[in-house]
Amino acid sequence: MLATAVDVRATLDFLRTPVLETIAIAAGALPIAILLGAPAAITIARGGRAGVVLRALAAFVRAIPELVLAIVFVVALGFGAVPGTLALGLSGAATIAKLYAEILESVRREPEEALRATGATATASFLVGLVPAAWPGLIGFGAYTFESIMRAAVIVGVVGAGGLGSAMITSLNLLDYGAFGWYVAALVALVIAVDSASGILRARAPAWMALAAFAIVSLVGIVALATSTHDPWHAFATAPPRVITYLARAIPPAFTPTVIGNAAWSVLETLGVAIVGTLVGAIAAIPLAFLVAGVVASGWVRGTGYRPWSVVPAFVARVVLVIARSVPPIAVALVALAYVGLGPKAGAAALAIHTAGVLGKLFAESLELGDTLPAEALVASGSSGLAAVAVGIVPGAFAAMSAHLLYRWEWNVRASTTLGIVGAGGLGQQIFNAQQLLHDRELLAYVIVAIVLVLGSDRITQLARRRFELRTMER
Amino acid sequence: MSLSRALFIRSAAGIAATAALPLSASAADELRVAFIPDVATTAASYAEKQPLVDMLQRATGRSVRLIIPTNYAATVEAIGNEGVDLAYFGALTYVKANQRYGARPLVQRLEDRRFHSLFIASAANGALDSLKELKGKTFAFGDVNSTSGHLIPVKEMLEAGVNPDTELKTRFTGNHTATAIAVSSGQVDAGAIDETVYRKLVADKTLDPAKARVFYTSKPFIDYVWAVRKDLDSSLVTSIRHGFLEANDPKFLALLRATRYVTANDREYDVIRETAKKLDLL
Incomplete structure (x- = not known):
């Protein structure tokens, strides 16, 4: 009995530092992301030349693998939470700028324009006329960004920015699989906690509660950073010359024949990982989504009947989805490497699992949002429940599901440029190897290829979206 | 779980996370020591490294913080951005740290001269x-x-x-x-x-x-070396060197799998430099 208590205390003890550090990194990065990203989003949504420039800048920063940002900040600021926080804050800001701008653009502008017409100031019209309508989206995507930052904290940890990422790699190096398992479990718990908190904030909390939550998270981040053993002020003061020296060494990028050859092969490998990860994930997501959406369980298509015995598979599917999307792909890749060996297979497996988790949830939401009347009519006219869902529900949800699939594809291309750092192949591996060898000019060349690849794939999906009129957000 | 195991876990976590948090106060005169991750994987626990910490504390009169970065290159960057004062490099990482950031070689095991x-x-x-x-x-x-x-x-x-x-x-x-x-x-x-x-x-x-x-x-070659960052205080460098050269605590020597320490010389790494250049690894 006593032994168990000591065990639990010791376990909590060794988890404490990396967990607190990951929280500190994510909490510090969130205010940076919001304070930089939100004004940028407003400017982008307003249009004009500044908006166009900022939109391009945000797209560019988003295309830089988080790993690369982390490398630059670690080089500039040394080890510890500060570089990780800044790297994630910056990439988070670019995400916020894009997502918030999309929300603001998709909200009806009439109330704001009406207020302007009555003589209200631009700020007041914006705050009263536009923000309330956009509020649920702003909270939702803010929480989503926080959750992404927490997951990405593992990536920056791998290059020495502290937190659970560093702890995971160190425990694997020490062959301490027990500790590794605990770190993964701790991270899953963190992401699930953020996920549920954001769910509550989105669904029923008043605005002040969301703002208070943001203030508390920011305060935690600021206090953690200010009191870190690392001397942040000295680090900040000496950082700019270091970054300049580092970047100067990388120019001009070395597009040698070898680099071009490696890059070409790696682009194919990266695309392969993204394609397989997206497709396998999407296929796995479909049955899970049907289970979760209650097609089986609740009989929400009136007339198909409620089947209490099927509540169990729905619950199991929900748990599977939560876990699958909470574990960062990089942690899955680390585990997968042990089973399928080094190389792109591990990367594809990791992306497939994460994609199944995310798409399962989004597909389920798409199914539930659809109109059930056609299906009910079919059931009433004697068709089976399954056929009614197939013919009456799925076509209506198809557009939303396709939009989510495209968005996931973009995300997976980004992710697969990063997964290589743990040996899972592709451009990430070239970037990591060049950084490891301290071949700065080759590193820059691979980073440019990665950015072009991500921007190019974004462009293609953008065209597809326009062609098929798919929107990620319901409006 | 034994007390020593619990202590090991605690210190391992404290050091594995190389940074941050209001858990321990910053010491201005702390000596920060980094290993390439290799050594961490074999000498196992951080607590087992106590003989090294003790030796360095005795030799320098400073508190010592061990840092084990997640990869080799991170150790090189750490000695460049003042993240660490003293680092344990392999021959290739030493050559890089020397070329890139002027890291200075200090001492090595007798064994490292014929590895x-x-x-x-x-x-x-x-x-x-x-x-x-x-x-x-x-x-x-x-x-x-x-x-x-x-x-x-x-x-x-x-x-x-x-x-x-x-x-x-x-x-x-x-x-x-x-x-x-x-x-x-x-x-x-x-x-x-x-x-x-x-x-x-x-x-x-x-x-x-x-x-x-x-x-x-393989044929024998020169390998591991302890090196200091370019602008580390010279009296501190001297005391670290003496600490290693005069070390005779069997626990310390067993930890680092050494018989004794000798002064390291940058010129002896020329052969590594040339090989690395030829293989496009430098």
């Missing part, structure tokens, strides 16, 4: 008796910046007429222990490993030597 790489073969994947037979096989290197796990093995393969880039399927595992596992589990046909790590894993019964059999030993 060897071991080529090990997986029992699961048939017989291998010479480097020539590696053609067409899958092969594991350690970290890309490892001297005994990458640089020297590549050099020896090329000398034996085998081109690892074109005639083998090669992978980097990140560290020597991972290489040992990849070979013994049959994930790869063969691999190259630091001789002291291999012996340590076998002695600890972590590795079955029958499953990862040594089939070739």
